[in-house]
Amino acid sequence: MSVRRLHATQPESFAFTPENIEWSKGQISKYPEGRQASAIIPLLWQAQKQEGWLSEPAIRTVADMLDMPYMRALEVATFYTMFNLSPVGEFFVQLCGTTPCWLRGADDLKSVCRKMIGEQGDITEDGKLSWLEVECLGACVNAPMVQINDDFYEDLTAESFEQVLTDLRAGKEVATGPQNTRHTSEPEGGLTVLKGTK
C-alpha cells in the first residue's frame, strides 16, 4: 500500500452533475437530521465515478454538502484505498498481486502492463489506460485476475490480458469474467463430479 496523498496538481473546481445532485440528496435523506455526514462514502464514491478520481475541490464540495469539516472528509478520502486521489485512465486496471494470483502468473500480467501502459500510476498518452497493483480482490478461484473499472477479468494469461486491453482501448466489447473456456468458477473443461445424477 502506497502513501495516499492528494495529487500535486488539482483542478480549479468541482461540481456534481444535476443528476448526481439528485442522487446525492437521496443518499443524504437515508440518514436522520444531523447525521448527514454518514453519507460521506457514497457521495465521495459518486464524485469519483463522475470524474474518475477524487480531487481536492471534490472533497471540499462533498464536505460542504454534508455540513462537515473539510478535514473530516479528507480523512475518509485518504483512508480508503478505493478512492483514487490521482487521475486514472478511462480504463483503470487494478491488478491483483496477492499470493494466489501471483502463484498463477500475476507477474506476467504486470509485464504486460509495463509494456502497454508504463509504470504504476502512469496514464497512456491517449488517456485510455492506467494500472495499479492492489491487494486481494477476492476472486482467487479464478486467479490471476484484474479489475477494470467495475468489472472483473479472470483466468488471464499474458496473451489474453493483452487482448483485453487492446480491445478495450479500441472501444470493442469485451466479455467480462473468465477469459478462458471456464464458466464462472466451474472446473476448467466442464463439470467433473455429480454428473451421474438423473
Place this chain on the structure above:
Amino acid sequence: MSDRIKVTVDGVDVEVEPGTTILQACEEAGAEIPRFCYHERLSVAGNCRMCLVEVERAPKPVASCAAPVAPDMVVFTQTDSVKAAREGVMEFLLINHPLDCPICDQGGECDLQDQALGYGGDASRFDDNKRAVEEKHMGPLVKTIMTRCIHCTRCVRFATEVAGVPEIGAIGRGEDMEITTYLEAALDSEMSGNVIDLCPVGALTSKPYAYTARPWELKKTETIDVMDAVGSNIRVDTRGREAMRILPRNHDDVNEEWLSDKSRFVWDGLNTQRLDTPYVRRDGKLAASTWNDAFAVIAEKIVGKADKLAAIAGDLVCAEGQFALKSLMDNLGSPHLDCRQDGAKLSGPRANYLFNTTIAGIEDADALLIIGANPRVEAPVLNSRIRKRFMMGQFPIAMIGAPADLTYEVSHIGAGTDTLADLLAGQHGFADVLKNAQRPMILVGQAALARDDGDAVLAAAIQLAENSGAISPTWNGFNVLHLAAARVAGLDLGLLPGEGGKDTAGILQAANSGEVETVILYGADEIAGAALGDAFVIYIGSHGDRGAHRADVILPSAAYTEKQAIYVNTEGRPQMTERAAFPPGEAREDWKIFRALSDHLAVTLDFDTVEALRVKMFAVAPHLAQLDQIEPAAAPQAPQAGTMASDAFGVAVEDFYFTNPIARASATMAACAKAKGERAPAKQGTGSHG
C-alpha cells in the same frame, strides 16, 4: 453513598461513582497508570494502549482508560503481565520514534522519554529503517516534527472538542497515518498553543521557544496572566532576567489548564520596547534622564496647579498601583480620575460590573444571551468554557452585535439596541427562551458599554436580566465581560471621577480646551496621542508604546511579571502575581513611583512598604485581601439612564493579537496577525494544493 461501586486496585479498596473508568479508579487508589492518548479534559480515544492493566477473570489485558469499572472488580497494575504489556507497547511506540532526544525541545519534559525510562525495555530489537514523515506547516506558533508523532490524537481531539476548530486530523492509514491540518493551513484558533502542552512527545513544540532553553535551566514562577480579564493562572519560566516562555497552570474555576495564544506567546514582548530609564522631553525630543530630574520637572507642572491635573489608568496596571495613584490624586485634591480609558459606562454597585455567574458557573447555565461581545477574541479561555457548556447540549445561545464565529452555534438575533429593546418588551422569541430557562445568563461586552448611551444599554441589560428571572438569591445571571485585567480592581478601588470630576472623555476634551494642563497616563496606551491636545503628559508604564510616544515625561515601571501585585479578574476574583524577574534598568514597581513622586509634590503618601499600602487598600476594598475568593456581589441595580441610541454595537477587539502595549511589542504576535491576515482570503479555497 450506596450506589457507589467498590473496586480493588492492587489490594486497595476504593469506592467510585458508576461510569468511572478503571484508570480513574486506579488513580483514586493511588496506582499510577502510564498513558499517552488519555487526557481527562478530552474524549477517550484508547489508541495508545499504554494504560493496559490486568483485571481478574478478564482473558487479556484491558485498556483502563476506556473500560468502565464494574462492581467488585479486582484490578492489578503491577503484575508481570502488566509490566510485559507496557514494555511491549513501549517497544512498538519506539520502533518508529526517532532517537533525537538530545536535539528535541521536549527533552526533559517528555512523557515518552519519562515513560520509556520507567516502563520500557533497555534496547531496541528493531533493525529496519524507521519511518520518516514530512514536516507539516501549522502556523507561526506550532512547530512540527512529525516523525516524532505517536498518533495519540490528543491534538485532533483538542482542536475539535475544546477549541472548536476541527482543522487538525489524521490522514492516511496504518503506517502512513499522519497528523496534519487541512492543506497545512495555520490553525485558525486563539487557543492553538495548547496542542503544544497536550502533545506527549516532541512532535508539536513551541516555535518561538524552539532551541532557546532547556527546562531544567529555567526558573519557574507561578503567577497570573493579564492579557485579558480572565486572570488565567500561568507559570513564567525565566533564565536570568529574561522571560523564556509562559505556560498555563491548572485552575479549575478559571482557565482549567488552557491558555490563550496571546497569553502564552507574548513573552518576547516583555523583553523588547522596554522603558528602562526615566525620560524627559526637551526641545521636542525625549532624552534619557534621572528619577530626580523627572520628578523635578513634574513638580514644576503640578505643584499649585493640581486643579488642572487629570489621570487615566490603563488596562494592564495592578491594584496596588491604582490605589497609589488614587491616593496621590486625593492628596493633591484633583477629582479628574478615571480607570475606564475606553469610556465604558461602568460604575456603581459591584454586581453591575462583574461576571457574576463566574466562569465555572457557565457550566450550570441553561441559556445565554451575548450583548455586544465576541468572547472568542475578548476572552478565548472563557469562550471555550461557553463551548464546553454548549457541547453538553440544551444550551440555546443568542447574540446581539457584530456577527462573529464563536466556535459554537449562536443565533444572531440583531445588531444593536433595537433588538435589545424588543427583548425587553418581550417582543422577541428569545425573550421567552430566557424566561423559560432556569438559570439564564446575560453577557454584556464592552462594545455595548463603551459608547455614549452605554449606561442606557447597561440599564436595559440589567432590566432584561431581572425580567428573565436571571437574578435570584441562588443565581446571578448578569455578567459583564471585561477586556482589561486592571479594570475590576480600578472600579473596586473607585478610580472614577470624584465630586465635579471629569471622566476619560471629559479629560480629553478639557485637555484640548486647556482646562486640564497636565495628564498622568498610568499605563494608558489606548488613547491616541493627538486626543490629548497640548496637555503636558506624564506616562508611567513599562513599554514604549502610544502613551510613551506622546509623553513629556516617562517614568518606567515594572511589567506584570516583574512585581508581586494583585489583579482582579472579570469575575471579581483577586489573584496575586509573583515576580519572575526584576524590572529592567531604572524601572521600578508602580506603587514606589507614586510614593516617590508624592514626596516631590509635597503630598507624601502615608505608606512606605507594599504591605502598608495593602493594609490601607484592604480597608477600602476588603475583598481584595481574600485571594482567589470571589466575594459574591448583591443583585445589580439598573442605573438611571437616558434612552438608547439606535445604532448597532461595534467591535471591541479589532485585532486579537494587538490589544495592549506588551502584545504590540511582541514579534510573535505580529507574526500571528500576519498569518491570520494571509489565511483570511485563502479560507474560501483556491482549489490549489497547499
